[in-house]
Amino acid sequence: MKIAVMGAGAVGCYYGGMLARAGHEVVLIGRPQHVEAVLRDGLLLDTQTFTAHVPMAASTDASAVAGAALVLFCVKSTDTESAAAEMRPHLLPGALLLSLQNGVDNADRLQAALPDQEVAASVVYVASEMAGPGHIRHHGRGELVLAATKTTPQVAAMLTDAGVPTEVSDNVAGALWAKLILNCAYNALSAIAQLPYGRVVAGEGVPAVMRDVVDECVAVARANGVRLPGDPHVAVEQLVLSMPNQYSSTAQDMARGKRSEIDHLNGYVMRRGEALGVATPVNRALHTLVKLIESRADPA
Template sequence: MTSPEPWPRIAVVGAGAVGGYFGGLLARAGAPVVMIGRPAFVEAVKKNALFLDTLHFQESVHVEVSTDLSAIRGSEIVLFCVKTTDNAATARAIAPLLAPNALVLSFQNGVDNVEQIRAAAAIEALPTVVYVAASVPEPGQVKHVGRGDLIFGPRNEKTERVANLFSRANVPCKISDNIAGELWIKLIWNCALNAVSALGRAKYGQIAASADARRVVETLVDEVLAVARAADIHPPGLEDPKAAIAGAFKIATQMAEALSSTAQDMNRGKRTEIDSLNGYISRRGAELGVPTPVNHALYALVKLAEERS
């Protein structure tokens, strides 16, 4: 019987709900994981371990944590989970610390993070589409309420290696040769639901149950698809607006108890990633001559709320 390949050293940079969940699962499976987070997170995990409250189990996981980026020195795999506004600065900061041939996996919302990371530093960055509904109710705790799967791409030796690592931690993974289209599918869902959840202070299931909110979601999806067509992007299975709208409400139903990341950020008085979501569609639509008035309106309202918090 062949023994499994030794685990690489794995770092989570920006350990919040997403990084805490997936990094925690890797650590639980036996991988050497170091998480970089805020002082409250680090203090809580050092004292009590990382508590994972998932749909399948509740468990405290012991994992190395630090507020100091130098703790990731020698890491071979990085889960890059910082806010998209911090891409360039963080990429430059971690570049000299990584092992040769390290892989940086963008676990972020948006479609252009890998390009930003690569432009800022000479490191190998790969896109990842992340589907998980998780939150941080208290420092050092991660509550998982829906899904928890990853899409990598395109298929090659690197993405197959990464998918295998997560599979060893019982994380469902898929490899797609149309990773750009998959990223845009996630962007469609985010633009459809994220800001609506934040501004309406509503969970996804409440959005799906509201006739008025559903009409807003339908218009948002139509606008994003129009921009995708103009940009020659082909989200697999969703080029028909009816299928895309149905998909958005399927996501809302699957993650009925989820509050969007934008809503969570606004509740905590933190910067949101709206510039990479509805704001990106507003800007890209303007570049391509595609009107996106509803996406722009939600972007403007979230930015206004951000400035006041």
């Protein structure tokens, strides 16, 4: 199968690299420095169990999605509509677009932008980072949960065969909210402190703050009619055990002076809370602090 990765960052490169290593034809679409390194040396896939240079195609242009039966859509939440517009003229009719993004509404936004394409939401559980141009470092986990559509069972089997544990769920909305709660609990705190998860949770007063964040998120999710799987508090407590050295994506963005996705994480919970009449003061405070820190990089 030809597969395109739109937004070849830490998430897209990990899954694209695993699929290419399994023999699929993969093209990464990303930034020039990264693309040059991949075209020259292949993608350096540095995982917990193996390290390999994986040859594959790469491009800086969205037209590279042409002919792909599967598109892993991995751009930042802030870029969903603009990236969809860039891809639109080149997409293969009938191609499946998997949204491998943070937040809970990206698949809906992508579907609205590309109404003639099949779009499926997915929940991503992977700790990875770009260690340099053409170099992806994997810190842990890697499983995916896909929304149930006519195509996703076959795609899930293909991903599993490539070493990516994947399941199909009829409650992907609940799984997306469960992942959002993890992000709301960890991302802003890791970004503000510029510390990995293990050191974040060891901070004075942090566990109580995280419990407050989770309580607010759960209240908003329930008011929104979402059926949450499992116990979100237990999930938050266990995440650090599998990713103690991971910096949140928000922390990585801020360290590079890039705009983060905080508006689609704690900011999203804050806005939904306002609409539903649910108070979210701790999520509001974390959102505000991250935005203030981001503003330091703004010349205005």
